[in-house]
Amino acid sequence: MTTSTFNPVPAESVPEKDGLIHGVSAAELQDIGQKCLDAKATAYCPYSLFRVGASLLLHDSATSAGAPRIITGANVENAAYPVGTCAERVAMGTAVVSGHKLGDFKAVAVATDMDEFCSPCGMCRQFLREFLGLDVPIFMFSKEGKFIVRTMGELLPLSFGPDVLPPREELKKAQEKEARDD
Numbered sequence: 001m002t003t004s005t006f007n008p009v010p011a012e013s014v015p016e017k018d019g020l021i022h023g024v025s026a027a028e029l030q031d032i033g034q035k036c037l038d039a040k041a042t043a044y045c046p047y048s049l050f051r052v053g054a055s056l057l058l059h060d061s062a063t064s065a066g067a068p069r070i071i072t073g074a075n076v077e078n079a080a081y082p083v084g085t086c087a088e089r090v091a092m093g094t095a096v097v098s099g100h101k102l103g104d105f106k107a108v109a110v111a112t113d114m115d116e117f118c119s120p121c122g123m124c125r126q127f128l129r130e131f132l133g134l135d136v137p138i139f140m141f142s143k144e145g146k147f148i149v150r151t152m153g154e155l156l157p158l159s160f161g162p163d164v165l166p167p168r169e170e171l172k173k174a175q176e177k178e179a180r181d182d
């Protein structure tokens with residue numbers, strides 16, 4: 001755990017149950033909040049100068065001994081502007097290539113240098129949904145550590161995910177049948 005005086009403060013009423021917010025303890029929230037704020041320092045954003053840090057909290061069961069429980073990322077821009085990548089996708093890509101998958105993630109946190117809260121862009125919401133599922137909370141921090149929280153499902157209602165795709169074999173057979181029947 002980070003030993004700091006960072007103190008996350010909810011900016012609106014948050015759903016609390018047994019002292020947890022969407023299953024996340026105060027100590028965990030302090031840790032992912034501090035880590036996403038720190039991760040901003042690693043951003044490469046010479047074009048926008050808009051630094052974003054993201055952190056992903058893994059379930060205990062998803063981490064082997066000695067491995068970090070929190071994975072971070074920051075935005076990485078490019079002279080060809082649309083090629084740049086957001087902090088959330090950098091963090092999640094790092095987690096995925098480290099072997100993490102759906103079911104491993106307990107929470108996400110995002111921070112910018114703004115007084116307001118930055119929520120993941122549409123592309124990141126879709127990207128994260130694949131690996132988070134719908135119930136994982138996403139904490140959005142202001143630069144002072146105030147936060148709001150929404151679940152993945154709240155940020156991306158009626159979402160399209162891997163569970164919607166039928167097996168390819170099934171689609172192939174249906175399409176072959178359709179071609180035969182034409």
Ligand SMILES: O=c1ccn([C@H]2C[C@H](O)[C@@H](CO)O2)c(=O)[nH]1
Nearest residue numbers: 048050052075086087119120121
């Ligand atoms: O949730 C967000 C929103 C924006 N950005 C980045 C993309 C770009 O580098 C900069 C300005 O949009 O901020 C993120 O990393 N995450």
Ligand SMILES: [Zn+2]
Nearest residue numbers: 086120121124
């Ligand atoms: Zn994004």
